[in-house]
Every structure is written in structure tokens, then in C-alpha cells.
Amino acid sequence: xxxxxxxxxxxxxxxxxxxxxxxxxxxxxxxxxxxxxxxxxxxxxxxxxxxxxxxxxxxxxxxxxxxxxxxxxxxxxxxxxxxxxxxxxxxxxxxxxxxxxxxxxxxxxxxxxxxxxxxxxxxxxxxxxxxxxxxxxxxxxxxxxxxxxxxxxxxxxxxxxxxxxxxxxxxxxxxxxxxxxxxxx
Amino acid sequence: xxxxxxxxxxxxxxxxxxxxxxxxxxxxxxxxxxxxxxxxxxxxxxxxxxxxxxxxxxxxxxxxxxxxxxxxxxxxxxxxxxxxxxxxxxxxxxxxxxxxxxxxxxxxxxxxxxxxxxxxxxxxxxxxxxxxxxxxxxxxxxxxxxxxxxxxxxxxxxxxxxxxxxxxxxxxxxxxxxxxxxxxxxxxxxxxxxxxxxxxxxxxxxxxxxxxxxxxxx
Ligand SMILES: Cc1cc2nc3c(=O)[nH]c(=O)nc-3n(C[C@H](O)[C@H](O)[C@H](O)COP(=O)(O)O)c2cc1C
Numbered sequence: 095x096x097x098x099x100x101x102x103x104x105x106x107x108x109x110x111x112x113x114x115x116x117x118x119x120x121x122x123x124x125x126x127x128x129x130x131x132x133x134x135x136x137x138x139x140x141x142x143x144x145x146x147x148x149x150x151x152x153x154x155x156x157x158x159x160x161x162x163x164x165x166x167x168x169x170x171x172x173x174x175x176x177x178x179x180x181x182x183x184x185x186x187x188x189x190x191x192x193x194x195x196x197x198x199x200x201x202x203x204x205x206x207x208x209x210x211x212x213x214x215x216x217x218x219x220x221x222x223x224x225x226x227x228x229x230x231x232x233x234x235x236x237x238x239x240x241x242x243x244x245x246x247x248x249x250x251x252x253x254x255x256x257x258x259x260x261x262x263x264x265x266x267x268x269x270x271x272x273x274x275x276x277x278x279x
Numbered sequence: 280x281x282x283x284x285x286x287x288x289x290x291x292x293x294x295x296x297x298x299x300x301x302x303x304x305x306x307x308x309x310x311x312x313x314x315x316x317x318x319x320x321x322x323x324x325x326x327x328x329x330x331x332x333x334x335x336x337x338x339x340x341x342x343x344x345x346x347x348x349x350x351x352x353x354x355x356x357x358x359x360x361x362x363x364x365x366x367x368x369x370x371x372x373x374x375x376x377x378x379x380x381x382x383x384x385x386x387x388x389x390x391x392x393x394x395x396x397x398x399x400x401x402x403x404x405x406x407x408x409x410x411x412x413x414x415x416x417x418x419x420x421x422x423x424x425x426x427x428x429x430x431x432x433x434x435x436x437x438x439x440x441x442x443x444x445x446x447x448x449x450x451x452x453x454x455x456x457x458x459x460x461x462x463x464x465x466x467x468x469x470x471x472x473x474x475x476x477x478x479x480x481x482x483x484x485x486x487x488x489x490x491x492x493x494x495x496x497x
Binding site for chain 1: 316318320322333336337343344347348362363364367368369371372375382
């Protein structure tokens, strides 16, 4: 646990590069987490693309692969949705161990036990649609700028989340619908 | 993906990889009972046994992904959220073909829903049109009834005047007085029939309104 914390802290100091990693159209990056978002399972593709070993990933919080250019409001939407027991599709930019990055089309779902209680979360990530990456990169850039104009973290998150809702409202779509409308599945 | 699979090392033994073998047995057993959650966590250092463990995990990951996707997209289609398709990206071989078939079915459902909803719209429009026609005819009939009523009132006044004139003419007007009272009787009779028509018309309006409402509600 202490080891993984220092790993997260180390990753925060890694300088992002412009190098993008891609993975195959017939592959998934798979991870499972507990209710706190700590990784309990990572597949081979996850290790290969992110550059972390399985030992490093297991037990680490999922923020380990967080890329600094991702706006926080996207993760708020993600957590709000899965904690409400629903699935979400999202475009996410992740950072590799060495500062490179990879884009994914993530499908995050709650895992229920037989009694219907949420016991953890599961994420399947697909190779993204390039056109969608362009769209979401621009949108996330705007949302991140809004977050950075606030010195107070909470206020920044509230403002960018409002902007996200505003964008969705203008498009007349839910976030999922927006993802699907930009993705050739 | 791995076209060249690692081969067993000369010192590979089942006994040396006991932990993984036991976990693999339990994981496969659960999966065969429909629980796709467990994975093998004890990945051994021996490349061939590691590959076996990772291949079993990969098989479960793909199967799990397909099951989650198929269920969620069919549920979405049932809820008429037709945009939520099976995301076939990432699905290999048979899983991709199965996903494509589900998406075709969902498209089919979506088209049928569109046809149904157009038909529903058209039915509503026809009902509206019929309603308007019934109302217009009823109003025209009402106007005719009202005209006839007015004419009959005139005829009654005429008959009354004729009776008075006939009385004044004495014996010579007797025959005419009979005619006048017949005219009055006849106009009373017609007025009564007109009242019947008005009631019939009200019933007809209410009944057709009821039937059209029923068709529209379907
Ligand atoms: C199943 C699951 C998968 C997740 N996958 C990612 C991921 O790929 N990348 C990421 O940055 N965050 C992921 N998260 C969200 C992280 O837990 C975290 O909320 C996020 O990195 C943002 O952290 P922050 O709000 O502290 O900035 C995932 C969470 C869950 C439950």
C-alpha cells in the first residue's frame, strides 16, 4: 500500500510526452477495481500499453494512469454514474509509466453480487475512434482551461461540470449519446 | 495475438505450478457455472504456465465483455434507446459476428418502431380529420333545422291569421278555416320532428366522439 502510494506520487512528477501508444482493434484493456477504485485485476494488454507491471497495477488506485490533461469533471460524471448503478462510455486519455499516453474508449460498469449489491467496478477499454479523439480532445481542453482558471479546486470542478452539462444540453444528448454519435462502433 | 506460444521448459512441472493450476481449476469451474467474475491471480514465472493462465483470463475477459455488451444493448433497445449499440470494437471473431447480428436486430427494431410511430401519427391525424368532418356536418344540419324551425313558425303565424280571416268571412270561410287548422297541425308536427332530429344529432356527435377517442387512444 505504501509502495503504491509512492508510485502514484512518482507518476505525478513524470513529465508527459507527445508520444501516443495505440493498441489493436481486436483487443481490450481490462481492469477491475474495488469500490474505492483500487485495481484488483489488470489484463496483459493493460500492462503492455501502460508500461506498468501487473505487480505495480494490482492494489494501486486507478489515478495511477491519470493524465494531467484530463479535466476532473469527466471523472465526476464517471463516478456519479457508476455509483448510481449505471454504465458509462467515456473517452479517456491515460498516461503511461514513462509519460507517453494512450487514448481509450472506456466502458465502465458496476459489478453486482447475487443480491444486486455493487461489489466493485469493471472497465473494458477499446481502441478509440480517431475522429472522436479529436472531438473530445478539444472539448476536454476547454473544460480543463475552465478548471485551471479557479484557484479553488472545488469551484473549478463545479464550473467545468456546469460547462459540461451546458455542452450536453446544447447538443441535446447525454454524454453516452455524444460518445456513440462520434464513434463508428 | 501470440502466434508463437512459449513451450514447456524442461524443468516445468505441474507440482511446481500447483497454486496456479488450483486457481485455474476453480476459475474455470465458476465460469462454467455462469460466474464470469473470478480471474487467475497467481501468474507463475514459468512462461508456458503463465501463458496458460493469461490465456484463460483473456478468454474470460472477452466472454465477459460480450455478455455485458449483449445484455446492455438489448435492454437499451427494449427501452427504445436505440443509439446504445454493442460496441464491436475490441470484439474478435465469433464475438464480433454475434455483436453485428445483435446490432442488426436493434436497427430492425428501431426501424419498426419508426414505422409504428408514423402509423400512430397518421391514425391520430385521420381521427382529427373525421372529428372535424362530423362537427362540420352537424353544424350544417343544425343550421338547416333552425331554418326549418323559423319557416314553421312563420307558417304557424300564417295559419293563425288565416283562421282569423276565415272566421271573419263567416259561412263562406268555413272550408278555408279547416285548411288553416290543418296547416297549423302540420307545422306543429314538423317542429316536433325537428326537435327529434336535434336530439339524434347530439347523440350522434357524442357517439362518434367516443369511437374516435377510442381509436386515437390505441
Ligand atoms: C473501473 C474504473 C476504471 C477507471 N479507469 C480510469 C482510467 O482509465 N483513467 C483514469 O484517469 N481514471 C480512471 N478511473 C477513475 C479514477 O478512479 C479517478 O477518479 C480519476 O483518475 C480522477 O482522479 P481525480 O479526481 O483525483 O483527479 C477509473 C475508475 C474506475 C472505478
